[in-house]
Amino acid sequence: MAIRLDEIIARLGGELRGDGDQLISRIATLESAKAGEITFLANPKYQSQLSSTQASAVILAPAQAEHCPVAAIVHPDPYLYFARLAQWLSPIPPAPAGIHPSATVMTELPVSVSVGAGAYVGANVRVGANTIIGANAVVGSGVTIGSDCRLYPHSTIYYGCRLGSRVIVHASAVVGSDGFGFAREKDGAWVKIPQTGIVIVGDDVEIGAGTTIDRGALADTVIENGVKLDNQIQIAHNVRIGAHSALAGCVGIAGSTTLGSRCTVGGGAIILGHLTLADDVNVSAGTLVGKSIAERGTYTGMVPFLEHADWLKNFARLRHLDAMADRIRALEARLNELENKK
C-alpha cells in the first residue's frame, strides 16, 4: 500500500510543500524514517532531528515548515494529522466474517459479524454489523453490542450489559462483573447484595487489557461516549465516567463516584467512592482523590522520592508534623513576648 502525498492532502487537508507525487507507504519516527516513509514533528524539542531526517515527507506546523529539508504537509495540529493518517495507513488487521465452527453462538447474528474460534455468545444477544468477537471471547446472554466493535480474545461481557458502536475491548478485560456490595452480620460475616444493575458503555469507548468494570448494584454503571480506559483500570459499581474522559493504567475508581466530561486521570491514581469530579478535571498520576472536586483544573498528590538514606531521615518526620507545627507556634509566642519586652 502506497499513497501519494497529494492523495493524503485531498483526504485529510493540510498544505503541501514540495512534490505531491511522492509515494508514502508507512509512518515512522523522525529519527528512524527512511525513503518512502512519512514522519511528523509535533513536539518542538525534536526539532533538531528535522534537518537530518531521511523521511520522504514530514507533517509539521507552519512555524517549522521553513526548516524542513524534504517535502512537507503543513497543518496546525501535526499530531492529530498523524493520528488520522496512521489510521488510514495502518488499518486494523481484518478478521474473517462469519462464525468459526468451534465457536458457540446461541443467537442469530448479522452475516458481517466475525466470531472467532472458541468464542461464546449467549442467548438473546444483539450485535451490530461488522463487529469482531475474538477467539475465546465470552459474551453473556442478553448483551447488546453495537456495530464495528472489536472484542479481543479473553474479553468477557457479563449478561445484560450494553456496548455502543466502535467499542474496543482488549484481552482479559471484564465488563459487568459483580460490584463489591455486602451487608454485615453482627458476627462480622458478609451477606452478598445481588448486583442487579448492568454496565452501559457508550460509543467509541476503548477498554484496555485487564480492565474491569463492575455492574451496578440497583442502578447502572455508565461509561459515556468517547471514554478511553487504559489497562488494568478498576471501575466499581454505579460509577459514571463522563464523555471523552481518559484514564491511564492502574487507576481505581471506587463505587458511586461520578467523573465529569473530558477529565484525565494519571496512572495509578485512586479516586474514592461517592465523590463528584467536575468536567475538565485533571488528576495527576499516583494521586489519591479523597474528596469531590468542583472546579476544573489540575489536582495532584504525588509523593516525591529520595535516595533511600534521605528518605529515612525526611519521611520519618511525617509522623511528627503536628508536633513540628506546635513547636513553631510556641516559638512564635515566645518570640512575641521577647520582642514586646523591648
Add this chain to the structure above:
Amino acid sequence: MAIRLDEIIARLGGELRGDGDQLISRIATLESAKAGEITFLANPKYQSQLSSTQASAVILAPAQAEHCPVAAIVHPDPYLYFARLAQWLSPIPPAPAGIHPSATVMTELPVSVSVGAGAYVGANVRVGANTIIGANAVVGSGVTIGSDCRLYPHSTIYYGCRLGSRVIVHASAVVGSDGFGFAREKDGAWVKIPQTGIVIVGDDVEIGAGTTIDRGALADTVIENGVKLDNQIQIAHNVRIGAHSALAGCVGIAGSTTLGSRCTVGGGAIILGHLTLADDVNVSAGTLVGKSIAERGTYTGMVPFLEHADWLKNFARLRHLDAMADRIRALEARLNELENKK
C-alpha cells in the same frame, strides 16, 4: 415473581406496618422505587427522601418508622435485611446442568454440575453438587471444588488448588499461579524457585474479576472462610487472609503476610511482606502498610491532594522536612539562650 409483604416477614423477620397483602416484585432505591417495589432506608442522610417515596413499602429502622408514608418492614438493621431480601428476589441467573458438548472434561462430575461451552476441567478433579463452571473457564488437574460454587468465564484454577463451597470466582481471576520466588546468581540472573504449595480457599469466599492469588512456595497460600476479595487484588505466595476479611479493589498483599479475621483493607492499599496484622484491623484506602500491626483499629497513610500549584509549593518541602526540624531545634536553642539572658 411477586411476593406478599407478610410472606417476606414470615421468612426474614421484622415487624410489619401497614398492609401485609401488598405485592412486591423488585427492590429499588428510595429515590427511584415505584409501585410494586420495595426500598430501604439504611443511611439517615437519605431520610429526607422518605416522605416522597413512590415505593409500595420501605425497610427501615424503628427510629424512622413513624415518618414512613407507606407500608414498612421495621428491622434494627435495614441494610442487612435488604441484602437478604435481594438475594431472594434476585436469584443468580441459572445455568443448564450438564457438560456442554464443546467443553473438555477429563473427570467424572456429579450430574448437577454445569460446565459451560469451551470450559476445560482436568484429570482428578473433584467438584461438589450444583457448582457452575462458566464458559471457557479452566480448572487444572487435581483441583478440588466444593458445592454451589460459581466460576465465571475465563477464571483459571491452577492444578492442585482447593476451593470450599459457595465460592464465587469472577472473570479473569486466577487462583494458584506461581509465586514470585527467585534466588540470584552472582551476575544478577534469577533462578526460579518452583512453587510447590497450593492455594486453599475456604467456604463462602468471593474472588473478584482479575484478582490473582499465587500458590505457596513450600507451604500454602490460605484464604479463610467468608473472605471477600474485590477486583484486581494481588495476593502473593504464602499469604494468609483471616476469616471474614474484606479487601477492596487494587489491593496488593506481598508474600508471607498474615491478615487477621474481620480485617478490612481499602482500595489501592499495599501491605508489604512478612508482616502480621491483628484481627479487626482496618487499613484505609491508598495506605502502604510497612510494619506489623498488633492492635485492632484503623490505620491510615493516605496522602492529601492539592490544586497543582499548591502541591508544587508544599510537597517539595517533603525533601527538606529533616532540615526544617533541625532549624526548629536550632531556633529553640537560640531562644532559650536569649530568654535566659534576661
Add this chain to the structure above:
Amino acid sequence: MAIRLDEIIARLGGELRGDGDQLISRIATLESAKAGEITFLANPKYQSQLSSTQASAVILAPAQAEHCPVAAIVHPDPYLYFARLAQWLSPIPPAPAGIHPSATVMTELPVSVSVGAGAYVGANVRVGANTIIGANAVVGSGVTIGSDCRLYPHSTIYYGCRLGSRVIVHASAVVGSDGFGFAREKDGAWVKIPQTGIVIVGDDVEIGAGTTIDRGALADTVIENGVKLDNQIQIAHNVRIGAHSALAGCVGIAGSTTLGSRCTVGGGAIILGHLTLADDVNVSAGTLVGKSIAERGTYTGMVPFLEHADWLKNFARLRHLDAMADRIRALEARLNELENKK
C-alpha cells in the same frame, strides 16, 4: 522420586557432611521438614530452628555447618543451591505433546509442541520445540515463540509479537495489546493512534498472572533477557526493561520509559513516562518515580502510616508545609534581629 545426597552433590556441587547414601525425596522448610526431606538455612534469623530440625539433611553456609545436627550440604549460597535443587526435585507438571482435538491451530507446529484444549494458534506462527500452550490460550497470527516456553491458560499473545525461549506466561497475562495513544480533537474527543509496533520478549522471561504489556506505537516495547515480572504489572508502549530486572506485583511503568539492567522495583510502585533509570537501580515498594535516575542505588518514596487519629493531625499539615517553612524563616529573621540588638 528419591535422590541420594551424593548424587545431588555430584550434580550441583557443595561439600558433603555426613552420610552420602541418605535418600532425599522432597524439600521442605526448616521448621516442617521430616525424615526423607532436605531443607535449607539461608537467613541467619532462622538458625535457632536448626538444632531441632527433623530433616534428613540441610543445605547451609560454612559458618553454620558446625551447628547442624544432621547431614549437610555446605555451600556459600544456600538459597541459590536450594533453588537449583528444587528445580530438579519439582519438575514442571508435564503436558501431553501434540494438539488437543478441540484446539484451533492455523500453522504447522513441531511435534514436540503441546497445544491444550480450546487453545487458538493463528496463521504464520512459529513455535520452538517443547513449548506448551495451555488450555484456552490464544496466540495471534504472525507470533514467534521460542523453545521450552510455557503459556498458561487464558494467556494472550497479540499478533506479531516475539517471545524468546524458556519464557513463562501466566494465566490472564496479555502481551501486545494496544498502547494508550491518542491525539485530541479541539472538542476534547480522542483520535486513536494505531499501535504499529510489537512486543519483543527475550529469553528466560517470566510474566505473571494478569500482567499486561502493550505493543509499541511506532517502535517496539522490549523486555530483555531474564526479566521477571510478577502479577498484575502494567508495562506501557515503547517501554524497555533491561536484562535481569525484577518487578514485583502491581507495578506500573508508563510509556517510553527505559529501565536499566538488574533493576528491582517493589510492589505497587509507579514509574512515570519518558524516564530513564540506570542499571542496578532499586525502587522501593509504593514509590512514585517522577524523574530519571542516573545513579545506581535505592530510591524510596513510601509514605508511613499512622493510627487514624494521629494521621488526621499530622497529614493535614502536608497542605501547609510551605507556610510552615515560611514561618520558620520569619522566626529566624526575627531572632537574628533580636540577637544583633545585644
